[in-house]
Amino acid sequence: MWTLALLGHRKFSACSRWQNFRGGEIFRTPLRKAGREECRKGAVASDDQSGSEERSHAPRSRPAKRAGRSHARWRRNLFGCVSAVLALSLGDGSWAATISGKVIARGIRDNGDAVVYVETIPGRTFSPPKDPVILDQINLTFVPHVLPIVVGTTVAFPNSDEVRHNVFSPSAARRFNLGTYPRGVTRTVVFDKAGEVVLLCNVHAEMSAFVIVLQNPHFAVTAKDGSYTINDVPAGKYVLKAYHERLKPDGKEVEVTQDKVARVDFELRK
Numbered sequence: 001m002w003t004l005a006l007l008g009h010r011k012f013s014a015c016s017r018w019q020n021f022r023g024g025e026i027f028r029t030p031l032r033k034a035g036r037e038e039c040r041k042g043a044v045a046s047d048d049q050s051g052s053e054e055r056s057h058a059p060r061s062r063p064a065k066r067a068g069r070s071h072a073r074w075r076r077n078l079f080g081c082v083s084a085v086l087a088l089s090l091g092d093g094s095w096a097a098t099i100s101g102k103v104i105a106r107g108i109r110d111n112g113d114a115v116v117y118v119e120t121i122p123g124r125t126f127s128p129p130k131d132p133v134i135l136d137q138i139n140l141t142f143v144p145h146v147l148p149i150v151v152g153t154t155v156a157f158p159n160s161d162e163v164r165h166n167v168f169s170p171s172a173a174r175r176f177n178l179g180t181y182p183r184g185v186t187r188t189v190v191f192d193k194a195g196e197v198v199l200l201c202n203v204h205a206e207m208s209a210f211v212i213v214l215q216n217p218h219f220a221v222t223a224k225d226g227s228y229t230i231n232d233v234p235a236g237k238y239v240l241k242a243y244h245e246r247l248k249p250d251g252k253e254v255e256v257t258q259d260k261v262a263r264v265d266f267e268l269r270k
């Protein structure tokens with residue numbers, strides 16, 4: 001397919017930038033759009049160039065021939081762009097798409113703070129982010145209240161309050177105790193095992209939060225109305241899970257296909 005793209009695209013350099021991203025997973029969809037834009041710009045730019053070349057070299061008495069040549073170039077460029085886009089979409093058999101929907105949390109004040117996530121993407125491991133993800137303590141509250149992360153992620157726990165806080169977890173997936181520390185101090189924890197980790201503060205019994213450690217980065221936290229969107233999911237069949245700290249979890253099969261938004265709704269109960 002790429003050979004076709006190479007053969008077809010005379011001005012390939014204009015589009016070679018997005019060839020480099022072929023192995024990229026997460027940013028495939030926006031890049032495809034960017035690639036099209038790039039191609040369109042490339043085609044327009046070379047049209048302009050060819051136009052000026054023609055103007056300087058061709059005799060003025062042959063406008064029809066000039067237009068014909070320009071048109072031929074435009075067609076070649078268009079063919080190149082189409083080939084490259086086809087190659088991107090069919091080349092390695094995978095594509096990124098979106099899953100979205102709504103979670104109804106029965107018996108809970110609102111539908112927010114549920115986590116919807118792709119349970120596993122088989123045969124893949126995912127690198128955690130380089131920088132720590134922040135889970136702050138503000139006004140005697142952990143912010144955010146629910147934090148999904150990929151296995152291996154470091155979470156930083158600053159204390160932004162005037163009072164001293166303690167952060168600890170009794171959960172099997174990551175048992176720890178950071179001790180009690182004042183404003184301005186940040187302590188970190190690496191979460192290296194998948195599972196639910198409850199966070200508590202032994203100074204303030206009302207404080208709690210949940211770190212949900214997941215296999216892959218294809219997750220979302222619901223807004224208060226229950227809506228969620230997970231972008232850039234590679235094409236495939238998965239189990240999509242919905243989690244809420246106070247409700248029974250649920251799972252549904254979902255098939256992700258290119259260029260199609262998969263709609264999955266959940267209704268969670270106690």
Ligand SMILES: [Cu+2]
Pocket residue numbers: 140164165166201202203204207
């Ligand atoms: Cu506290």
